[in-house]
Every structure is written in structure tokens, then in C-alpha cells.
Amino acid sequence: MIDLAAYFDRIGYDGPSEASAQVLRDLHALHIASIVFEDIDVQLDRGIDIAPAAVDAKLIAARRGGYCYEQNGLFKRVLEALGFEVEGLLGRVKWMLPAEPARGRTHMALRVIIDGQAWLTDVGFGSALPNPIRFDIDTPQKTAHEDYRMISVDRERRLEALIAGTWEPVYQLSLEPQLDVDYVQPNWFSSTHPTSNFRQNLIIARTTPTTRYNLLNNRLTIREAGGEAEKRVLNAAELAQAARDLFGLPVEADWTPVFERAAARE
Template sequence: MIDLDAYFARIGYDGPREPSLAVLRRLTELHPARIVFEAIDVLLDRGVDIAPEAVDAKLIAAGRGGYCYEQNSLFKRVLAALGFQVEGLLARVLWMAPPDIPTRPRTHMALRVFIDGAPWLADVGFGSCVPTAPLRMDVFEPQATGHEAFRFRRVGPELLLEAQLGEVWQPVYQLGPEPQLEVDYELPNWFTSTHPSSHFRHNLLVAKTTPEARFGLLHNRLTIRRPDGTMERRELAPAEIETTLVETFGLPVEPAWRPLFERAAAAGG
């Protein structure tokens, strides 16, 4: 179900092919540095096909990025092919949401990987705050990564993931414990890619995380955050958005995308 040679070439990995924590750590670091987070097809009303052959054609062969259902379903098949015990999960996204926001549906796909009986969170599809290392899910102390530290807190039967931003712990998402079948992602993917309330329907969002920095584009605002806490931010003209998508994010820009850049510049002010 997955061409490992093509995937490893895509992310620049040439290491061991074994179900070890060291391999999981390396893949979790490399994937979001090479396969960017983006949902441009949603803005173009193309929909998002999460069938394995469609995901592989887009994210591997075509050099595109994708959002969580594409990114983490691909990563799940890679890990399974390497011999990992891996399950899909669903989470309620809380990232940058007001504290009094109504309860949201579970719309984020993440993975639970078991290594020597211990559960680890693996997630390569959470955009601007993607964890760049696997996180032990039965440990409640802060866990360092190459960028922010993360921690889990119990909320009833669920796990709340938080990221440390300066002195503040920011909620990221709340994970349900039940493993999901592949068919369980079809409805939330349809909702996320088509419903008027989905922010992917209205916002140009692109993110890439490397060991050196997190790069994020929201509308026409490019933000670069480094592990030492320094940050750069600037607004882009439509032509600069296209150049940035090519040169910074490595995306193969299509002519059909260009009207989106005009709208993004207008939305960003």
C-alpha cells in the first residue's frame, strides 16, 4: 500500500527501516520539513480525496502538501509498512481558540504508536504547531522537542495536549481514546473540506517546520519562528505570496492558484 523508496526519497531519509523509537523520531522530524501543511485544494473547491492512491499521487509524486487526513494517513501506512503497531485517533482542535468557544467536533487525525508496549503520539499533520518528536502518552511531565515543549493532561477519558509558548501552556487538541477505522475519517474529512464553518474554506494556510524554524503563511502574512524564541513577520503582495510558496515552502504553484493570492492579500489587509 505504500512505496517506501519513493516516500523516503521525498523526505530525504536513508536510515534503518525498523520499528524503533529512533526511526520514529527521525521520520517525525523529517516529514513536516519536506511535506508542507496546506489545504489549497479546499479553497479551489476541488475537495480532498484521502484514498491512499490519491494521497500518494499528491503528496509524494506531485510534490504537494496536504492537511491532517492526508499527512497522517500517509504516515500511518509508512509506519505500518515498517512494522510499527499504529492506530488512528480523532481529536477536538483547541489551538488558538477562545476559552469560551462552544464544543467543537473531532476533526483532527493523529496517531498512537506502541513501542515496547508504551503509547506514543505521532502527528505530522498539525500545521504551525506540529510536534517534531513523538510524545509519550502515559507521561504527564513536559516533554521537550526541537521547538516547543509539550505535555498531556487528563480530561476524563481523553488526553489534552498542550504546547508551551513562553510561560504559557496553550491547549492544542483533545484526543479521544478510541482507535478509528479508515472509514471513520471520511465524514470529518468531508466536513472539514466542504462545510462553510471550516476555516480551511476561508483562509490560505501553509506551514513548514524544519529544525531551524517554523514557517507559517496565513493569508498574506508570513511568520518565521525560531527555537530560540525570535520571530520575524511580514506582509506579502500577491506576487510575493507565489514566490514564497515556491522558494520557502517548495510547492509547485499552478496558474489556477493565482486568484487565491489576490484574495489572500485583500483578506490580510
């Protein structure tokens, strides 16, 4: 079950409640602008509980953010409550990583079927997909920010983004629908294993229709759609301020060690 009224209030949505492509686009855009991507609980060794009640308490009631299993798990339940046909998928992250060695499948994304057409929607990736795109066509598709495309690779579908004239791989998805239980092990790995990117780095990200805000440890990047990036290195106090003012997080006193560690990074 999901409290749709509470979720709509959380993201500022007051439109129709129907299973249409336009509603999917509207919800996707408002979600990634309102519920930020963040791994602060991983950095605090709190672990990540992806049970629906825990996710709703954190992302809706406490106005926190989260990572893919929390974000897309919540979004999947919202869409299902509205009557959408939704499948959870699992994929290998490729973004900013060498081709070898291959990484395990640790990213959750969603495939939504509307009037017989498949759409990729993903509100749980740091450099967020700005809006849903067609899952089953190979041609470039425009979004509020970069162009994206889906291509077939080894009987899977790979999402790519056009960055400075080059198609860069984002992640590669298995076509097999996943059950909720299939995300328990990759969530455990992502939140606890020392080689997990989320154990090693503070990551906070928010995407609006006009601007991307990305924080990696102490490096803040603000990029307007189609514009140049503004980059700054922040100290611990500035990190806390950015978390509050740019990302809308309810900063807690015990987050201070996370900001101090991030500020000390080279």
C-alpha cells in the same frame, strides 16, 4: 500498500527500516520538513480525496502538501509497512480558539506503541509537533521547538504547548482507535463546510529542526527555535514566491486567485 522507496526519497530518508523509537523520530522530523501542511485544494474547491492512491499521487509523486487526513493517513501507512503498531485517533482542535462553543472532532493524529510504550506522532497539524512525544505521561517533554505535555481531561488526552510561560491547549484526543472510514465525514466537513477553518483561510506551514515557517492568508511568520518571530505581510506575487521558495510547493498558474484573495485580507 505504500511505495516506501518513493516516500523515503520524498523526505530524504536513508536510514534503517525498523520499528524503533529512533526511526519514528527521524521519519517524523523529515516528513514535517519536506511535506508541508497546506489547504490550497480546499481553497480551490477541488475537494480532498483521502484514498491512499490519491494521497500518494499528490503528496509523493506531485510533491504537494496536504492537511491532517492526507498527512497522517500517509504516515500511518508508512509506519505500518515498517512494522509499527499504529492507531489512528480523532480529536477536537483547541489551538487559538475560545473554550466555548466546543468544536467537533475533526483532527487526525496517531498513537504508536513501541516496546509497550505509547507515543503521540502527528505530522498533519499546521503548527506541527516537532517530534513524537510520550502519549501516556503528564510531565513536560522537550522538543526541537516548544515544550509539550499530554494531560488527562474528561477521559481523553489533551496536548498542550508551553508558549511564553503558559500552557496553551493544542487539541484533545479521544482514546478510541478509529477506522479509516471514520475519517470520511470529518474530511468532508473540513474540506467543504463554510465554517471550516480551511474554507476560510489559506494556511501553509513547514517545520524544520531549527525554524518554523507559517503562512496564514497574507501573514508570513518565520520563527527560529528559541528566537523572536519575523512577521511580514505579503502581496499576491510574494505569496506565490513564498509558496515556491520557503515551502517548496510546485506553484500552479490556477493558484493565483487563492493568492489574490489571501493578499486582500485585512
